[in-house]
Amino acid sequence: MQTDTYVVHIVDDEEPVRRSLGFLLSVMGFNVRVHDSATSFLAAAPGAGNACLVTDLGMPDMNGVELLERLNEMGAMMPSIVVTGRGDVPMAVAAMRAGAIDFIEKPFEDDVLVDAIKRAASSFDGTAKEDDDTSALLSRLEQLSEREREVLSGLVGGLSNKTIAYDLDINPRTVEIHRANVMSKMQAKSLPELIRMAIAMDLPDERG
CATH class of the missing domain: 1.10.10.10 (Winged helix-like DNA-binding domain superfamily/Winged helix DNA-binding domain)
Structure with a gap:
């Protein structure tokens, strides 16, 4: 799996978070695009191509679950990871039912996010493991x-x-x-x- 064959889109309304995650993933060899809102990301989503999404759950214009639901409606769904500092069971269930492949609670170790992104991206090169039947x-x-x-x-x-x-x-x-x-x-x-x-x-x- 090569990290330069797809783009990781980071959606978070907090600039320090976007900057730190963008730097981390860039250093790890990922192509990264940052967006300050779900609305700005949606404008680019139809032409995203091979991409995966890392989105914060709680944002003022549209939360992470609503963003995934909107992507589904647009037919532009992509492997997605929801990150939150206020994780609980209802949020996890809603995110997974909306199509998220992972739900990560803050604070988290860097390798937790990196591993989740690699699992998401592996769907592009056919190396993803099949789910249990x-x-x-x-x-x-x-x-x-x-x-x-x-x-x-x-x-x-x-x-x-x-x-x-x-x-x-x-x-x-x-x-x-x-x-x-x-x-x-x-x-x-x-x-x-x-x-x-x-x-x-x-x-x-x-x-x-």
Whole structure:
């Protein structure tokens, strides 16, 4: 995978963030374009070509999830990574359902972002690994207990541990244990990965 065959678009309303990320990725050999708003990026999106997007979640004109939804409407969707300092379960679910391939919470190590961009860009040269097929995921799903499935359903619905605990009338700490078991049995390394699995299996959330 060659970093000079595609462009990384950075969308963030904070100039220091754009400058620091742009410098980091340029030093790593990436072609970088920075945009101070989702609106300015959308103006260039149709002609972006081989590109991936790194967007902040909370921006004044249009948040990161709304940006991904707009790209979908335009038919200009590209591999996208959502970055936020206020990450939580509902935000992660919304971002993944809007098409994000990764959801990264600030502060993060440089290599976390670089690795995510490389995974996104690998789709351009055919080196991306195929996701686990649905039959394998369903096999893992069968290993979950009834309560673990209920917790998974709540997570897919974008609910917090506290809300899931209230709905199931159990202790929040118990939800944390069930959530850890779900992650382990589904072989998910992160919440975004678990959400991707749920979307691949077309699992309904707790709201149906």
